[in-house]
Amino acid sequence: MSDFTMPSLGADMESGTLLEWLKRPGQPVHRGEALAVVDTDKAAIEIESFQDGVLDTVLVEPGTRVAVGTPLATLRAAGEPATRTPVAAVPAPAGHPHRPHPPGPPLRHHAAELGVRLEDVTGTGPGGEVTRHDVEAAAARATEREAVPSDGYRPRVSPYARRLAGELGVDLAGVTGTGPGGAVRAEDVRAIAPEPATTTPATTPSRAPSSDRAVVAARMSRSKREIPHYYVGTTVDLHALTTWLTRTNRERSVADRIVPAAALLRATALAARRMPQLNGFWTDDAFVPGDGVHLGVAVSVRKGALVAPALHGADDLALPDLMHALRDLVQRARAGRLTRTELTEPTLTVTDLGDQGVEEVIGVIQPPQVALVGIGRVVERPWAVDGLLGVRPVVRVTLSGDHRATDGYTGARFLATVDELLQRPEEL
Amino acid sequence: MTMTETEARDLVVREIRRIVPDAEFEDLAPDADLRRTFELDSLDFLGFVEMLAKDAAIRIDEEDYPELATMTSCQRLLSSRTATPPTS
Numbered sequence: 405m406s407d408f409t410m411p412s413l414g415a416d417m418e419s420g421t422l423l424e425w426l427k428r429p430g431q432p433v434h435r436g437e438a439l440a441v442v443d444t445d446k447a448a449i450e451i452e453s454f455q456d457g458v459l460d461t462v463l464v465e466p467g468t469r470v471a472v473g474t475p476l477a478t479l480r481a482a483g484e485p486a487t488r489t490p491v492a493a494v495p496a497p498a499g500h501p502h503r504p505h506p507p508g509p510p511l512r513h514h515a516a517e518l519g520v521r522l523e524d525v526t527g528t529g530p531g532g533e534v535t536r537h538d539v540e541a542a543a544a545r546a547t548e549r550e551a552v553p554s555d556g557y558r559p560r561v562s563p564y565a566r567r568l569a570g571e572l573g574v575d576l577a578g579v580t581g582t583g584p585g586g587a588v589r590a591e592d593v594r595a596i597a598p599e600p601a602t603t604t605p606a607t608t609p610s611r612a613p614s615s616d617r618a619v620v621a622a623r624m625s626r627s628k629r630e631i632p633h634y635y636v637g638t639t640v641d642l643h644a645l646t647t648w649l650t651r652t653n654r655e656r657s658v659a660d661r662i663v664p665a666a667a668l669l670r671a672t673a674l675a676a677r678r679m680p681q682l683n684g685f686w687t688d689d690a691f692v693p694g695d696g697v698h699l700g701v702a703v704s705v706r707k708g709a710l711v712a713p714a715l716h717g718a719d720d721l722a723l724p725d726l727m728h729a730l731r732d733l734v735q736r737a738r739a740g741r742l743t744r745t746e747l748t749e750p751t752l753t754v755t756d757l758g759d760q761g762v763e764e765v766i767g768v769i770q771p772p773q774v775a776l777v778g779i780g781r782v783v784e785r786p787w788a789v790d791g792l793l794g795v796r797p798v799v800r801v802t803l804s805g806d807h808r809a810t811d812g813y814t815g816a817r818f819l820a821t822v823d824e825l826l827q828r829p830e831e832l
Numbered sequence: 833m834t835m836t837e838t839e840a841r842d843l844v845v846r847e848i849r850r851i852v853p854d855a856e857f858e859d860l861a862p863d864a865d866l867r868r869t870f871e872l873d874s875l876d877f878l879g880f881v882e883m884l885a886k887d888a889a890i891r892i893d894e895e896d897y898p899e900l901a902t903m904t905s906c907q908r909l910l911s912s913r914t915a916t917p918p919t920s
Contacts, residue, residue, distance in 0.1 A: 587853035653894050658882040661894070663874040734875050759873040 407475035411451060413444045413747050420444050421469040422476060424541060425528040427459045445619050447711045448740035449747055457481050462528055466537040511536055518543035540578045569593045616709045627771050635766050636815040637802035640823045642782055646797050648829040664782055665756050666727040670832045671825040672777050673697045673718035676752050679818050681810050683751045685772040691809045700750025703737040712753050713737055713746040723832045758782060764800040774806040840910040844903060847883045851876050862904040888914060
């Protein structure tokens with residue numbers, strides 16, 4: 405028997421809220437398989453199991469916030485006998501009274517209201533009993549099945565609605581979306597939010613409105629306190645790239661078209677492979693190179709909130725594959741469905757603020773990484789080529805480096821490499 | 833069938849709400865920049881073009897992107913692309 409604990413999903417994470425169990429007691433679990441969904445203040449993350457086995461007992465109910473390291477469930481090896489009596493190590497929080505099996509009248513009533521057949525619901529509570537959350541999750545899944553358009557493009561909860569739900573203590577699983585395709589909008593959340601004066605149900609602990617900022621504040625303060633940054637920047641002529649993209653995109657279906665941002669990521673990944681001293685972590689006063697180039701891509705998910713999940717093995721993805729992986733990653737980040745690996749593994753982060761209209765971004769390194777690449781907006785500028793003045797699309801690319809790990813010389817060579825790669829787009 | 837102004841507007845609203853579910857169109861000026869108003873990045877915009885082309889059953893090339901800048905220009909593009917060619 406072993407514990408499945410609340411993981412640390414970032415250097416500054418102290419606690420997390422268990423949102424959902426993806427397995428029920430008695431079900432087999434494979435190593436690397438998602439077991440639960442945890443909210444880290446920045447995003448909802450699927451947590452994978454580190455071992456093969458069987459989910460034995462669930463110790464923490466959905467909606468509960470616990471410290472990093474707290475056992476969430478126990479796993480037993482296949483063949484090991486099941487625990488007979490549920491280990492009630494963690495008392496059910498207020499608002500989640502221990503419900504007997506079979507479900508009591510209030511739960512049956514709630515299920516009927518939501519149109520959920522209790523016989524069809526899989527219990528995730530202690531001893532496999534059906535909890536209120538199970539019922540609501542089943543209802544949400546039913547809505548979701550109807551709502552997901554066949555094209556798979558499905559950001560179903562607007563970022564604002566998600567944040568509002570956190571602030572008002574509303575469980576999104578219980579919200580019926582009235583937006584297109586069943587998307588949950590802010591007004592849907594407000595519609596079922598409790599009256600301010602009444603006692604707030606404790607089913608979902610409300611997110612402190614400022615916690616997103618607190619996480620960023622802690623991390624960025626640490627970065628500026630510990631990392632002696634150096635900065636280099638260059639302007640890259642994108643004439644070759646944009647000409648090539650215009651020509652090749654004409655032959656691609658819209659779904660397969662490549663945006664310049666993807667090509668810039670690809671060039672960054674290839675440059676990072678050539679210069680591994682910028683791709684990795686500063687740990688215990690030494691540099692540890694990354695086990696591959698996993699580019700952290702900064703994505704805005706809620707108003708003002710950013711996550712930088714990893715584009716796994718970006719240096720091994722041909723440009724069209726990288727483009728697909730990028731679209732998938734951004735969609736999942738906004739839908740709140742990232743995996744633990746994606747959030748913890750970036751070896752080098754890229755922040756592209758070109759869509760926000762700025763020409764240059766000089767970023768702050770995400771510890772324990774040792775560099776950050778900033779990409780600005782592609783703009784048309786007068787540009788001298790072979791002694792003649794022309795108008796060219798150009799982009800400002802910067803690198804913030806950790807001076808403990810590398811020198812400005814390495815940063816300069818890195819940017820020169822990015823530039824060279826972008827002059828031969830057909831080889832990207 | 834040529835798309836009417838209302839049909840074109842409804843389609844644009846629908847596609848943008850796929851990306852920004854709580855997008856408000858009531859106060860949207862006809863010549864307001866859609867990407868800036870709804871904070872669409874280049875990937876969002878590609879998704880918008882993809883769904884617009886699919887649902888209107890028309891071809892939209894990158895050269896056409898400037899014509900998708902505002903509600904008015906989107907309506908113009910949609911109605912001209914969906915116009916029935918004159919039978920000879």
